[in-house]
Amino acid sequence: MIHIHDLEKSYADTPVLFHISCHIRAGEIFGIVGHSGAGKSTLLRCLNGLEGYQGGSITVMGREVQELDEEGLKQLRREMGMIFQNFNLMQRKNVFGNVAFPLEIWKTPKEKIRTRVLELLELVGLADRAQDRIQNLSGGQKQRVGVARALALNPKILLCDEATSALDPQTTLSILELLQDINERLGLTIVMVTHEMRVVKRICHRLLFLEHGRTVCQGATDDLFLAPKQDLKRFVGDDYTLSPTGTNIRLMFPRELAQQSIITHMARELNLDFSIVGGRLDRYRNDVLGFLIINVDDRRLESVLNYLQEKNLFWEVLDDDRHLA
Amino acid sequence: MIATLLESLDPLVVELIEALFETLYMVFFSTLFSLILGFGITIALITTAPHGLRPNPRVYAALDVSVNLLRSFPFMILMIALIPFTRLVAGVAIGSTAAIVPLTIAAAPFVGRILEGSLLEVDRGVVEAARACGAGDTQIIFRVMLKEAMPSIILNIAILAITLLGYSAMAGAIGGGGLGALAYNYGYLRFRTDVMLYSVGILILLVHLIQTGGNFLYNRLR
Ligand SMILES: Nc1ncnc2c1ncn2[C@@H]1O[C@H](COP(=O)(O)OP(=O)(O)OP(=O)(O)O)[C@@H](O)[C@H]1O
Ligand SMILES: [Mg+2]
Numbered sequence: 417m418i419h420i421h422d423l424e425k426s427y428a429d430t431p432v433l434f435h436i437s438c439h440i441r442a443g444e445i446f447g448i449v450g451h452s453g454a455g456k457s458t459l460l461r462c463l464n465g466l467e468g469y470q471g472g473s474i475t476v477m478g479r480e481v482q483e484l485d486e487e488g489l490k491q492l493r494r495e496m497g498m499i500f501q502n503f504n505l506m507q508r509k510n511v512f513g514n515v516a517f518p519l520e521i522w523k524t525p526k527e528k529i530r531t532r533v534l535e536l537l538e539l540v541g542l543a544d545r546a547q548d549r550i551q552n553l554s555g556g557q558k559q560r561v562g563v564a565r566a567l568a569l570n571p572k573i574l575l576c577d578e579a580t581s582a583l584d585p586q587t588t589l590s591i592l593e594l595l596q597d598i599n600e601r602l603g604l605t606i607v608m609v610t611h612e613m614r615v616v617k618r619i620c621h622r623l624l625f626l627e628h629g630r631t632v633c634q635g636a637t638d639d640l641f642l643a644p645k646q647d648l649k650r651f652v653g654d655d656y657t658l659s660p661t662g663t664n665i666r667l668m669f670p671r672e673l674a675q676q677s678i679i680t681h682m683a684r685e686l687n688l689d690f691s692i693v694g695g696r697l698d699r700y701r702n703d704v705l706g707f708l709i710i711n712v713d714d715r716r717l718e719s720v721l722n723y724l725q726e727k728n729l730f731w732e733v734l735d736d737d738r739h740l741a
Numbered sequence: 742m743i744a745t746l747l748e749s750l751d752p753l754v755v756e757l758i759e760a761l762f763e764t765l766y767m768v769f770f771s772t773l774f775s776l777i778l779g780f781g782i783t784i785a786l787i788t789t790a791p792h793g794l795r796p797n798p799r800v801y802a803a804l805d806v807s808v809n810l811l812r813s814f815p816f817m818i819l820m821i822a823l824i825p826f827t828r829l830v831a832g833v834a835i836g837s838t839a840a841i842v843p844l845t846i847a848a849a850p851f852v853g854r855i856l857e858g859s860l861l862e863v864d865r866g867v868v869e870a871a872r873a874c875g876a877g878d879t880q881i882i883f884r885v886m887l888k889e890a891m892p893s894i895i896l897n898i899a900i901l902a903i904t905l906l907g908y909s910a911m912a913g914a915i916g917g918g919g920l921g922a923l924a925y926n927y928g929y930l931r932f933r934t935d936v937m938l939y940s941v942g943i944l945i946l947l948v949h950l951i952q953t954g955g956n957f958l959y960n961r962l963r
Contacts (some may be wrong), residue, residue: 422856450920464873466869466872466873486877489875490875491875493872493873493874494840494873494874494875496868496873497873498868498873498874499868500865500870502864504864504866504867504869504870505867506867506885506889507867507887507889508888508889508891508892508962509888517871517874517884518875520884521871521874521875521880521884522875523877565870565874568874569875575873581840715745
């Protein structure tokens with residue numbers, strides 16, 4: 417759907433994106449993640465030509481964005497909806513007027529606009545608010561209007577720039593559910609810019625991590641979080657104070673194993689005592705996955721590792737090279 | 742009937758009413774024409790501005806300087822300097838119709854600036870959202886910026902009309918007619934303080950009416 421190859425972008429003389437390459441597949445929810453100032457918004461805005469770029473290439477649905485003329489860009493944007501952190505709705509139009517706007521721009525007949533807008537408001541759950549003023553809506557409702565407007569022209573791709581960052585956790589969840597629903601029902605490809613890990617884990621299939629305009633890593637969400645590489649750990653602040661004695665082992669629970677009581681099993685089978693140093697269970701889209709860091713006495717290390725090996729678990733010895741796994 | 746009514750009135754009252762209509766005539770048309778001219782300047786300014794729709798530093802700088810230059814001309818000087826041009830456009834150099842020409846020319850750069858201010862207040866995010874839907878420059882200016890800025894534009898139009906009311910009184914002094922001329926002719930030249938006070942009173946009332954109307958519309962639209 418979208419191919420980015422060796423992209424370079426600078427503002428005046430300040431480079432902000434360096435050699436970004438990635439491939440966004442049709443029908444997936446793709447996350448662009450990073451801290452503030454990493455260049456996420458800039459990258460997203462390059463996708464629909466709101467920003468130009470200096471090097472590399474972006475092809476969206478087979479079209480090189482940089483090479484499109486005025487008319488070509490408009491056509492491309494028609495096929496790519498966009499929603500924003502601050503909603504960016506017109507204050508002087510009501511809910512209906514805002515959703516109708518893209519349709520009016522593209523000279524849709526009045527009757528068609530009416531049916532389409534009502535259909536969209538139904539989809540986002542605002543059917544009874546068509547005549548409301550924007551000021552009278554809550555943040556979540558405003559974003560729903562934003563989503564309806566972005567979908568008005570039946571786009572194939574939806575770009576979201578921090579779409580939930582201005583919302584409380586509960587509202588965030590409801591908007592994410594809406595996006596997920598749209599993704600599944602309409603087969604819409606969604607590109608999601610965010611700095612919130614819970615958003616990413618909740619709905620993104622695959623991810624690109626950016627830091628200071630450079631790729632930290634990319635891949636499927638569960639792979640990245642279950643077995644994070646060193647730079648990703650640093651990136652998400654995933655550092656536990658490890659116990660200095662014994663050996664710390666990180667156990668990863670992928671989808672199939674998450675529900676089984678591996679830990680207690682191991683303790684019983686090996687007649688073993690260990691302490692739990694840290695861990696986390698997270699909801700990744702529709703699964704609960706996680707990891708646990710346990711501290712094992714060095715004398716029992718061998719048998720523990722054998723057990724883990726035998727059960728085909730994913731694990732990693734966390735300490736430095738004092739202990740050779 | 743109106744004629745007989747006017748005849749029965751004090752001739753001074755008739756003159757006051759005539760002057761009022763001349764003033765309204767000058768203010769209305771100079772406001773209208775300067776809005777049209779000034780809006781052209783506004784569009785040129787916001788389009789070529791550094792963060793505008795089509796940034797063009799040279800054109801912007803040229804416009805910027807010309808606008809400032811025109812605005813710094815004292816109105817009396819401008820009015821006299823424009824006499825040949827006025828004769829060309831209006832056919833006459835004296836009278837209410839003629840006064841509309843220098844009033845419009847003097848106000849246009851002012852309009853250019855204040856409307857630029859109004860349009861710059863429009864949230865850049867909203868403009869970007871429109872752009873992301875595939876809207877072109879013209880659609881963005883007319884359907885987004887103008888629409889969103891309307892309350893602030895209305896307030897600025899009230900300011901414009903009040904400014905032109907003041908200028909029209911000056912134009913009146915050199916043959917434009919209107920309340921300003923009346924106040925000057927009777928009050929200053931013929932020592933009829935009462936006529937002067939009436940004229941000034943009506944001017945005060947007009948200013949108040951325009952401002953109240955502007956505020957009312959502003960609150961309705963916001
Ligand atoms: N129009 C611009 N002109 C110049 N520099 C810019 C412009 N927009 C962004 N930048 C710079 O580019 C870098 C990346 O900005 P960008 O907005 O893409 O970051 P971001 O990852 O979206 O951050 P945030 O999470 O705060 O939105 C920043 O250093 C920023 O200062
Ligand atoms: Mg951003």
